[in-house]
Amino acid sequence: MSKVALVTGAGQGIGEAIAHRLVKDGFRVALVGRHLEKVQRVANDINANGGEAIAVRADVAKRDEVFEAVKATKKAFGDLNVIVNNAGVAPTTPIMDVTEDDMNWTWGINVNGVVWGTQAATEAFKELGHGGKIINATSQAGVEGNPNLTVYGSTKFAIRGITQTTAKELAQFGITVNAFAPGIVKTPMMWDIAHKVGQNAGKDDEWGMAQFSDGIALGRLSEPEEIASVVSFLSSDDSNYVTGQTIIVDGGMVFR
Numbered sequence: 001m002s003k004v005a006l007v008t009g010a011g012q013g014i015g016e017a018i019a020h021r022l023v024k025d026g027f028r029v030a031l032v033g034r035h036l037e038k039v040q041r042v043a044n045d046i047n048a049n050g051g052e053a054i055a056v057r058a059d060v061a062k063r064d065e066v067f068e069a070v071k072a073t074k075k076a077f078g079d080l081n082v083i084v085n086n087a088g089v090a091p092t093t094p095i096m097d098v099t100e101d102d103m104n105w106t107w108g109i110n111v112n113g114v115v116w117g118t119q120a121a122t123e124a125f126k127e128l129g130h131g132g133k134i135i136n137a138t139s140q141a142g143v144e145g146n147p148n149l150t151v152y153g154s155t156k157f158a159i160r161g162i163t164q165t166t167a168k169e170l171a172q173f174g175i176t177v178n179a180f181a182p183g184i185v186k187t188p189m190m191w192d193i194a195h196k197v198g199q200n201a202g203k204d205d206e207w208g209m210a211q212f213s214d215g216i217a218l219g220r221l222s223e224p225e226e227i228a229s230v231v232s233f234l235s236s237d238d239s240n241y242v243t244g245q246t247i248i249v250d251g252g253m254v255f256r
């Protein structure tokens, strides 16, 4: 029987690309998101093209909902081998504008969501009597401090720490934990940021997005599929001896 992966934030962007790639790799997939209609659209597309997918509504900031989503996955497919804690939000927050709500909302999704996903998947792996793979989304902004990203960057630095600590804690159960750190990927998240950059300069979204390629050695932004191919490796047996690592997929950002 083919393996099972759960991907959070799979209704668009990087999560959607990961879902399609893992299906191509032979996984059955559970697509989890806050908006059922978005993950259902991706699941319908996969099912119509010979893959096997279910859509599950859950807010990753809510522990109970994440545990329910993992339970629904086990019930539908009878197994779970990989969780990709991909869902995230990216507010732009100059330090002096940061509010308590900004901190709580962003940390609730980006950090707590990864902790709940890690706990729920670990519980499921143990119940199923086998190990598994936990894969977390961090960012180049969690490797190098970016101006105006205090809130977002702090969550993504935290993910690298959580990835290292849980890798050491969970290795005894045959579980590996790794992270991927994209640079600038052409997804709805980045188009929102590009819109603000363009608007502030009196230019359009395309102009805003183009500004980001300046600092990239490869001279271009990333496609979501280029992140999904790294997640494919981390989900496969080829990465069985890799744990606690963050793979940076940023095209060689020149500030590093």
Ligand SMILES: NC(=O)C1=CN([C@@H]2O[C@H](COP(=O)(O)OP(=O)(O)OC[C@H]3O[C@@H](n4cnc5c(N)ncnc54)[C@H](O)[C@@H]3O)[C@@H](O)[C@H]2O)C=CC1
Binding pocket: 008, 009, 010, 011, 012, 013, 014, 015, 032, 033, 034, 035, 038, 058, 059, 060, 061, 086, 087, 088, 089, 090, 109, 137, 138, 139, 140, 181, 182, 183, 184, 185, 186, 187, 188, 189, 190
């Ligand atoms: N796009 C980029 O350039 C980069 C993205 N990343 C990270 O990659 C991950 C995916 O990003 P994108 O695909 O670009 O973002 P996106 O905004 O295009 O898609 C994220 C998805 O997550 C879902 N989501 C948000 N909060 C949720 C919650 N509380 N519960 C369940 N689902 C929720 C959204 O509804 C959306 O469908 C994020 O963790 C992001 O921080 C990291 C580096 C760069």
Ligand SMILES: CC(=O)C(C)=O
Binding pocket: 090, 139, 140, 141, 182, 183, 184, 189, 190
């Ligand atoms: C959204 C993000 O992760 C950036 C700008 O690095």
